[in-house]
Amino acid sequence: MLRARWWKILSIILLVYTCTYGFLVKVPKLDDRLQESIRNFFFHVPMWFGMMILLFVSLVYAIKYLRAANPVHDTYSMAYASTGLLFGFLGIVTGAFWANYQWGSPWVGDPKQNGAAIALLIYFAYFVLRGSLIDTEKRARLSAVYNIFSFFMLFPTLWILPRLTESLHPGGQGSDGNPGLNGKDMSANMRTVFYPAVIGWTLLGVWISTLHIRVQLLKLKKEGLL
Amino acid sequence: MFQLLQAKAVDNSGIMVQQGKIYLVMTIVTIILVGLFIYVASVDKKITALENNAKD
Numbered sequence: 001m002l003r004a005r006w007w008k009i010l011s012i013i014l015l016v017y018t019c020t021y022g023f024l025v026k027v028p029k030l031d032d033r034l035q036e037s038i039r040n041f042f043f044h045v046p047m048w049f050g051m052m053i054l055l056f057v058s059l060v061y062a063i064k065y066l067r068a069a070n071p072v073h074d075t076y077s078m079a080y081a082s083t084g085l086l087f088g089f090l091g092i093v094t095g096a097f098w099a100n101y102q103w104g105s106p107w108v109g110d111p112k113q114n115g116a117a118i119a120l121l122i123y124f125a126y127f128v129l130r131g132s133l134i135d136t137e138k139r140a141r142l143s144a145v146y147n148i149f150s151f152f153m154l155f156p157t158l159w160i161l162p163r164l165t166e167s168l169h170p171g172g173q174g175s176d177g178n179p180g181l182n183g184k185d186m187s188a189n190m191r192t193v194f195y196p197a198v199i200g201w202t203l204l205g206v207w208i209s210t211l212h213i214r215v216q217l218l219k220l221k222k223e224g225l226l
Numbered sequence: 227m228f229q230l231l232q233a234k235a236v237d238n239s240g241i242m243v244q245q246g247k248i249y250l251v252m253t254i255v256t257i258i259l260v261g262l263f264i265y266v267a268s269v270d271k272k273i274t275a276l277e278n279n280a281k282d
Contacts, residue, residue: 012263024252208266
């Protein structure tokens with residue numbers, strides 16, 4: 001799986017498709033507020049989808065580590081968490097840039113923005129924790145436990161609290177549904193780009209994670225820990 | 227000089243300057259994407275070589 005090729009090629013195809021057809025596809029013109037910037041949906045939103053998927057994979061490997069104490073699982077968990085965090089960081093930066101032109105300021109204190117920032121900070125602490133422990137077994141065990149905690153902090157920060165208050169994002173109080181993925185709100189045209197974009201960006205994240213993992217496994221082998 | 231070049235570019239009626247020059251943006255994004263993919267694929271290749279070395 002780590003070295004298989006088909007899904008890497010799939011990722012290339014999907015992202016080339018996203019970055020070409022994403023600019024050409026007809027988007028609805030509702031009023032003059034969003035204009036063409038709704039195309040950011042193919043780039044900004046998949047960062048968050050990708051982040052959630054990658055962090056979920058990281059969680060799965062953290063649990064696996066706690067069950068078997070296999071350092072390979074710790075390696076997987078760390079790699080997926082770091083790529084997930086990268087995606088979240090890109091999501092927050094692209095969001096701030098978009099917000100600057102859409103809402104008038106890069107940071108307007110929107111509940112989704114604040115929640116995402118808190119969630120990312122909680123994950124930053126995961127790497128602080130890792131960096132502060134020298135003993136590999138202790139580091140793997142503690143960070144696996146903390147990883148589970150930080151994943152579950154995504155529930156209030158990203159999935160619950162922002163939907164209980166008014167928000168500039170879609171999906172706040174008074175507008176039903178999922179902030180990112182509201183099938184009924186997105187035009188059929190846009191969906192033909194959006195879903196491939198989510199899969200493509202996520203696969204790219206998985207690809208980068210596997211590179212991390214392979215280097216780390218080589219290191220472990222060299223040190224005789226595997 | 228630059229003004230001349232710019233005037234020339236505006237005169238051009240090729241595909242890159244149609245539709246508000248969106249094709250130009252599309253091309254640039256695609257170039258960056260392809261560049262990134264080439265980079266990631268080359269790192270992938272190097273790691274594969276290391277792994278093959280480690281096996282021997």
